[in-house]
Amino acid sequence: MEEDYIKLIFGLKLKQIRTEKNLSLFGLSKLSGLSKSYLNEIENGKKYPKPDKIALLSDKLEVPYDQMVSLRLDKNLAPIGELLQSKILKEIPLDLFGIKESNLIDIVANAPTKVTAFISTIIEIAHHYSFSKESFFLAAVRSFQEANNNYFDDLEQHVLKFSKAYQVDLTRSLTSKDLEEILTEEYGYVINESELSKNEALENLRSVFVPQTKTLLLANGIDEAQRTFIFAKEIAYNYLKIEDRLHTFPWIQFQRFDQVLNNFYASYFAGALVIPKDDLTSQLETIFEKNTFDEALFLQMSEGFNTSPESFYQRLTNVLPQAFSIKNLFFLRITHKAGTEKFYLNKELHLSHQHSPRANETNEHYCRRWVSLKGLKEISKSRNDHEFGIQISNYPSHGTTYLVLSSATKDPFKKNQYRSISVGLLINKQLERKVKFLEDKTINRQEVGVTCERCAIINCEVRQAPAVILQKAAKNKEIEGIVEELNAKFQN
Structure with missing residues (x-):
C-alpha cells in the first residue's frame, strides 16, 4: 500500500467518525487534547498519527482501535477507496490539464460524502454504457486535444x-x-x-x-x-x-x-x-479565396498528399484552427455495411462543446440528411473508390449551421464495409471572413437533425423513426401546463 493512500484513508475515516458524533474539529481537539491544526492535517491525509495518538482517539471517540486502523471503508466511502486503489490518478498525467494530484486529494478529504456520491454516479453511468478503461483514456486524450485546439x-x-x-x-x-x-x-x-x-x-x-x-x-x-x-x-x-x-x-x-x-x-x-503545414495552408488559402467552391481543386489537393482521406481530414483539424483561426469544428468517422440501415459513429472530435452531431449509445437513428450518410449510401451502391460531398447543414433545433466536407471510401480490410470522414465548420463571422465561397448557390443546403427520435422536421422523406423523444417532451410540457392551470384555479 502506498503511504499516501494509507494516510488519506485514515483521515477520511477520522472525519467520518467525528462528523457522525457531531463533533467539530475544535470539539475533537478539546476532547482529545490534540491540537486542531494537527487533527486537520490528519483528516486531510497529510499526517498519520503514531500508535499512542491513535489509541487516544480510539478511546475518546469510543471506536475500536482495529476499526480505526483498518483500511476497510464502509459503503459511504467505498467508491473513493476503489478510485484511489485503482491508481487511475497515477495513470493519467494530470499535469497535462494543469491539475495536481494533491488538489484532488484535498477535494476528496474536504467533502468525502459529496465526492463519493459523484464518483458513484460516474461509475454507474460507466457500467450502464459499458465504458471501458480504454474509452476513458481516449476521452481524456480528446479533451487534451480540444484544450489545445488540436494543434501542437x-x-x-x-x-x-x-x-x-x-x-x-x-x-x-x-x-x-x-x-x-x-x-x-x-x-x-x-x-x-x-x-x-x-x-x-x-x-x-x-x-x-x-x-x-x-x-x-x-x-x-x-x-x-x-x-x-x-x-x-x-x-x-x-x-x-x-x-x-x-x-x-x-x-x-x-x-x-x-x-x-x-x-x-x-x-x-x-x-x-x-502533410506539411505550410503546403496545406497555402493550398487551402487558394481554395478559400474563390467565390465558388472548386471541388476539382479540393480533390486535387487532398489526393496530392500520399495519405488516406481520414489522415487528410484529421490534418485539417490541426491546421484550420492555427492558420485560419477556425476553431469551431468537428471531425467524424462513420462506418456502414452495404445492404443494411445501420450507421456507426465510431470516431469524433469537437473543438467546441456546442457541436452536434455526437455519438450516442441509445440506438437512435442518425439523420439521413447528413452528407456523411448520403456518401456512404452512394458508394455502397456504386463501384467508385471515392464519393465526395459538400453541404451546408442547418440544425434548426440547435440554431447552428455548418459547412460540411465529407469523403466516403471502401474499407479495404472488411468486405462490404464503407466509411465516411467528415469535417464540419461552424458558419459564423470568422468563417465568413476566411471562406469566400459560402454564398455559392451550387452548394446543397439542407435542414438536418441529430437523430430521428429528436428531430422536429415535418414530412421528412428519409425519416427512419418517429420523433418519440420530442413527442414525450411535448406531452410532459402539456401536462405541466394543465397542472399550472389547476393550481391557479384552486389556489384560493
Whole structure:
C-alpha cells in the first residue's frame, strides 16, 4: 500500500467518525487534547498519527482501535477507496490539464460524502454504457486535444527538425520508399510483408512491431498511403524517443494512459510529416479565396498528399484552427455495411462543446440528411473508390449551421464495409471572413437533425423513426401546463 493512500484513508475515516458524533474539529481537539491544526492535517491525509495518538482517539471517540486502523471503508466511502486503489490518478498525467494530484486529494478529504456520491454516479453511468478503461483514456486524450485546439507546435517543430536532419524534402509528396530507407538504415528495422497474412485472425491488423528484433510486420492488403503513414509513425516513435508505446496498428488494448498519449503524439507527427503545414495552408488559402467552391481543386489537393482521406481530414483539424483561426469544428468517422440501415459513429472530435452531431449509445437513428450518410449510401451502391460531398447543414433545433466536407471510401480490410470522414465548420463571422465561397448557390443546403427520435422536421422523406423523444417532451410540457392551470384555479 502506498503511504499516501494509507494516510488519506485514515483521515477520511477520522472525519467520518467525528462528523457522525457531531463533533467539530475544535470539539475533537478539546476532547482529545490534540491540537486542531494537527487533527486537520490528519483528516486531510497529510499526517498519520503514531500508535499512542491513535489509541487516544480510539478511546475518546469510543471506536475500536482495529476499526480505526483498518483500511476497510464502509459503503459511504467505498467508491473513493476503489478510485484511489485503482491508481487511475497515477495513470493519467494530470499535469497535462494543469491539475495536481494533491488538489484532488484535498477535494476528496474536504467533502468525502459529496465526492463519493459523484464518483458513484460516474461509475454507474460507466457500467450502464459499458465504458471501458480504454474509452476513458481516449476521452481524456480528446479533451487534451480540444484544450489545445488540436494543434501542437512542439510536434510541428520536431517534424521540421527531422526533415532537415534527414534531408527529407517537404515540398514534394513523400513515398513509403523515402521513409523505409530511414527506418532500415538509421533505426535498424527489418520489414516483413509475408508473416501477417498467414494468420487469418489478424486480418484487421495493418502492422505489428516486434521490439526485440526491430521487425515490422506488414499486412498484404495495405496500400501506398497506409504504408507511408505506418512508416512515418514508426519514425516518430524513434525520433521522439518514445518507448512506452503500442506495437500493433490499429491498437488492440491500452495498458496505460501514457501509451494512449504517445500513440496520439506519434500519429500527429506522422500526419504533420506526410502533410506539411505550410503546403496545406497555402493550398487551402487558394481554395478559400474563390467565390465558388472548386471541388476539382479540393480533390486535387487532398489526393496530392500520399495519405488516406481520414489522415487528410484529421490534418485539417490541426491546421484550420492555427492558420485560419477556425476553431469551431468537428471531425467524424462513420462506418456502414452495404445492404443494411445501420450507421456507426465510431470516431469524433469537437473543438467546441456546442457541436452536434455526437455519438450516442441509445440506438437512435442518425439523420439521413447528413452528407456523411448520403456518401456512404452512394458508394455502397456504386463501384467508385471515392464519393465526395459538400453541404451546408442547418440544425434548426440547435440554431447552428455548418459547412460540411465529407469523403466516403471502401474499407479495404472488411468486405462490404464503407466509411465516411467528415469535417464540419461552424458558419459564423470568422468563417465568413476566411471562406469566400459560402454564398455559392451550387452548394446543397439542407435542414438536418441529430437523430430521428429528436428531430422536429415535418414530412421528412428519409425519416427512419418517429420523433418519440420530442413527442414525450411535448406531452410532459402539456401536462405541466394543465397542472399550472389547476393550481391557479384552486389556489384560493
